[in-house]
Amino acid sequence: MNKTVNINLGGMFFHIDEDAYQKLTRYFDAIKRSLSKSSGQEEIIKDIEMRVSELLTEKQKTEKHVVTLREVDEVITVMGQPEDYIIEEDGPNTTNNYNNYSAPTSSRKLYRDKDNGMVGGVLAGLGHYFGIDKVWLRIFLLILVLAWGTGVLAYIILWIVMPEAITTSEKLEMTGEPVTISNIEKKVREEFENVSGKIKNADYDKFGNQVKTGAERLGSGFSDFITTVFKIFAKFLGVILIMGGLTVLVLLFIGVFTLGTSVSMDFPWQSFIEAGNFTDYPIWSFGLLMFLAVGIPFFFMTLLGFKLLAPNMNSIGNIAKYTLLALWLIAVSIAISIGIKQATAFAVNGRTVQKETLNLKPTDTLLIKFKHNDYFAKDVNDRNEFMVTKDSLNNDIIYSNDVHIRIEKSDEKYAYIQIDKEAKGKSLTEAKKRSEAIRYGYKIIGNQLILDNYFITDAKNKFRDQEIEITLYLPEGTLFKTDSSVQDYDWSNDEFFNLHYSSDNYTYKVEGSKVKCLDCPADENEHNDVDESDNESNITINENGVTIESDSVVKTKKNFKELKINKDGIIIKTE
Template sequence: MNKTVNINIGGLIFHIDEDAFQKLTRYFEAIKRSLSNSSGQDEIMKDIEMRVAELLTEKQKSDKHVINNKDVEEVITIMGQPEDYRIDDDSEAPKTETYYSNSKRRKLYRDKDRGTIAGVCTGLGHYFGVEALWFKILFLIFVFAGFGTGIIAYFVLWIAVPKAITTSEKLEMTGQPVTISSIEKKVREEFESVSEKFKNADYDKMGNQVKHGADRVASGLGDFIMKVFGVFAKVLGAFILIFSSLSLVGLFVGLFTFGSTSFIDTPWQRYINAVNYTDVPLWVFGLLSFLAIGIPLFFFLLLGLKLMVTNMKSIGNPIKYSLLAIWIISVSALVVIGIKQSTERAFEGKSVTKENIIIQPNDTLNIKFVSNDFFSKDVFHREDFEFTQDSLKNEVIYSNEVKFHIKKTDKPQAYLQIERLAEGKSFREANERAEKIKYSFKVSGNQLLLDNYLLTEMASKYRNQNVELYLYLPVGTIFKADDTVQEFDYSDNSFFNLHYSSDNYTYKVESNQIKCLDCPADENEYDDVDAQEINISNDNDSTETVTVKINGKVVTETKKGKKGKLQVNSEGVIIKTE
């Protein structure tokens, strides 16, 4: 029956039998003797005790578990014998595992000594065996592309992951075995680092700094500010690096899609060619755009790298000046192309034809727009321009840019004036392009059927081709406008007010205005040719009664206030007051 005792190792209480206690005591004494000539003996012993306490905790199966000889021997086997790891100053230190070896034994800690802010990224780098820079970039990507989740994740890890404080924790963080040798070596390195700083210190300078405390505080504050700016510079550098890299990738992809028909042939390339007035090959324009935008982005990329990596080497002046020359040439070429592009639409040409409309004097002219079923089944469908084929399989430019106007003529015969319009770099070229516009209409009995579209051959390209229709009607002509007319009607409302409520209204051309013969009174207020507008104005707020005689009828209106308007039609009916 063995006697048990309670001992405190590394701040933890253990129940241990007497034999195991004696063995562990002799083990610690042997370690102290082996470290008698080592720097930082107390620090090393503290770390060793904490490591032993950690291993003994793993042996405990319950709160009542008693540490025995077997448990102590297993701990000694892991930690090693003191005589096997004695290190002399002049001898070579025992070999340990490499920095990123033994990944299974690594533990996740925050490396505050090497970290910039909280050591989260540096700790993750130790744990996964990669450079901490990649984790910093990853967090920044989630900050900007993940709606701020990178900041939340960083703070969560800051709180959840402990900081590596003891030597054992620092060794576990890098995956090095926590033995007497490794603990002693780590502590010796830290002590030697501190000793070296003291040996190389300028004590005269330190004395002057003590005398000038205020200067020292200011210097410390300046160092803090510089560190903050250093962190900001790295964050800014990462942002610039990500932005410029993604932009360059996008430009490179665009070069082989927008700028080349060799790899991808897509319908929208025809639209680009249609408005490419200079006939410069699309791949040339794409390459010039890539160079004009890509070279500044490349220098932004280098700037981001320099902000993140302070000792980054320069690419050299020859490369810089070469890229600058290429950029100037590209921008200059794009400017020339832009000027030529604008001059290609500097002039507007016109081709005018007149066609008589033969209808009987007593007939009502029915006006209607129609579509071609081959191009569109819906007469109300509109396109500025699109590329398609006609019934003969010829590629054409199809457009619904047709405008319709109704006007009065003093001639006895109605006629339709068709104006075809297009743009070009000269009047001659614009006129030639306008003459090539295909547009037609048809008169069937008392019906005027107007095409709702125009066609242009592909060789003419798109130069804002459109058609203006002017229908001139003699006074007294009666007509009806189909509901399709409202889609294309651009008539002057003061002369012809098209009523959208019905396509069955009858209109009559009079000397000054087209009048609706059967429209409701509330819709016909602007069609009265004899309507008059009277201004009311007096110098006070008194009530004024206005009496006016229209076509033999007396109209009376009471108006209170300084100013107002009264509008009366030819029937003597007040149709508007203000």
């Protein structure tokens, strides 16, 4: 039967038998002797006691559990034997010589690392636990804050539930290092030397000769606050620069391999870009040029972001910097040259004119309408100003609904239609040739004028602002009707022909100075007769008649015959 002893070890109460107690006492005495010359001996002993206390607590099954000699031996095995190594105090060659002893590995525990953290040490602790650089965790946290706003809440919750690594043992557990006497002594010595170094570097003469006033201390504190704010802002700005730079670089990289390269598929925008390409260079070369001209500045912007987050990050070197700068200057110069040439491709306007007479009888009413092609559009309202597609024979073509019609008064005694095909180019010859290549159709069937609402041209002719201008010249007295489709293509001068959109059944007549709607409702046609002049008018009623005068001209002057006033209003009769 062994005697038991009650001890307090590392703030914890234990029941331990006498043999185990004596061995544990001898163990701590040996540790103290081995650390007699070490800096921070008391701190090391305290951490070792706390670690032994933690190991013994893990072995307790009940509150009345008695620590045995076997359990003390197991703890000593984990912590290591002091006599198994020699600790040399000074010199760069300080070594720990183990005699066939290796400390068991230890798993990481989750603590807050306030020493290396910016606020509460949460991200630094997570970085130790998962083996990730805390910079990336800070970037991820900012993304959560900006995208969903949950980053702040998550940080506060982790701050509450994660304990802070205070003791040396906890700091070793946080980094996954075995909590042994050797590691504890090493950790304490490092911290002690850091504090000693700061004290040695302090300029005591300077501080001894200066006595700070309350205002100076306040100013110093305010300066520290401003510095901290700028540091946080710099980190935030660094994340923004990194996110923006990497996004642009990825998009540019994808663009290089989706612009006509042999490894790419046919993307929808390839034909669109090819239609505007005026050179014989492959499209992928423009993607590469854009990648260099735009990507290099964003690459340096990304590097700046990383530098703001990690000031100690190594530079890419002067050779790389100057090489990228030279490539950027070359790419920008070529891009400017291409831009100038591209502008000249639209410098001159070319036009091809086609005319045809409309054989209308004086009693005919001309019917005007637009029609679509079922192969290119689902109905007449399905419009596209510019589209690269294929025709029924599978040829690449440019399709466009850039078609307009104007109704004008004919100087001749007959009606006729004029089709202007227009296109641009770097020279008049090229522009005219491109306009001649436009394919546009219309039909004259009896008294009907049926116009295509589109035109096409071969894709090899490129897109150069091609358009169709239709002018319908009608002599005075001509009657005509418009289909509802005309309203989307009518570019007529409203002072001559004002198309009424509410119906396609109205009949129009060409008169001397304008086109008149014969059967439009009064409220729709009255704008043709109302004088919009702001001049003041005077109305005089006497025995000489009714006189209406304005500031500029006399509008009406008739003899007065009869004036009646009754429930229907005022009735004026004139001769």
